[in-house]
Amino acid sequence: MMTDILLCPAAPVDIPAILELNRLAFGGNAEAELVEALLADPAAAPLVNLVLFQGDVLRGHVLLSRGWLDGVADGPALSWLAPLAVHPERQGRGLGQALTHAASAMAAEMDQSLIFLMGHPGFYPKCGYVPAAPHGFTTPHPLPIEAQPAWMVRELQKGALSHWSGRVRAAAALEWPELWGG
Template identity: 40%
Template sequence: MLIQRETSAHVAAIRAVTAAAFARPGQPDQIPVEATLVDELRASDAWLPVLSLVAVNSAGVVGHVLGSRAWVDSVPVLAIGPLSVHPDHQGRGVGQALMHAVLGAGDALDEPIVVLLGDPRYYSRFGFRLAEEYGITPPVPEWRPHFQARTLTAFTPDLRGRFKYAEPFDRV
């Protein structure tokens, strides 16, 4: 498996992987909002092409992670999501490889902190903690148990405040 930057040749495969990863039981023909979100983020100013990564093996694209611009008050930070792994390849380390790659790339780009909404049982293995431990509040109070952050090398403790996703997150 190889982790590399997304190219225009990957767009259709990313959409298919994301749709498969987030498919709702009993709704096989409905496109998940996560697939729409990837397309909308890619078309926005918040998309960070250097932090849109794919996992590729002999089967093609089997996973994808997207980094986009977000803010804590007026400070730019990195939002991660969605993280998608095709169901046929889940549990094989694809998501782990993508997360390590995007965290390393974000650190190399001097991002101070990475924020995401997800299962703490999964993301804690990558050093994520509840964002409120860092004084970062979610845009939706009900997200608190799943709203997480991980500091990177450029983090300073004065980075505190209300988190804001890029505008495409508001539309989906």
């Protein structure tokens, strides 16, 4: 049950707990390093850095950073969602959906048109995401056919999905070849 929940922008003092939460949720250091790299990169311009507390304990975190369409001047305002983490002992209780919806609402308030991500095809459709490839959007690096369902988008401004298409780019840390099996 979702009791005693607080969703708010992360404060600098939350950073160590955010990194530890990402290590726990993903079982490794890669996503914590990704968070550190994105927060340190002015080009990533993190738009949403949101934490979820239960009581005074950090249980969830999500980051949205800046994306763009390759070679498109005056393109739409794009966000890239990564990473999203919920504490392993609190998963499956709606916290991930609460964070994802709150991040979308904040991005919409910031006049973002589209949010892209690579993620679990069983989870994100619950939060309004649809496969991105059928709408003509491709990833920064080529994606094997079996990974295509993980490439998803959410439309925030009506018409943006049908109006735009192309190769989506992201901050350097999200384009590291290691993340893409390079």
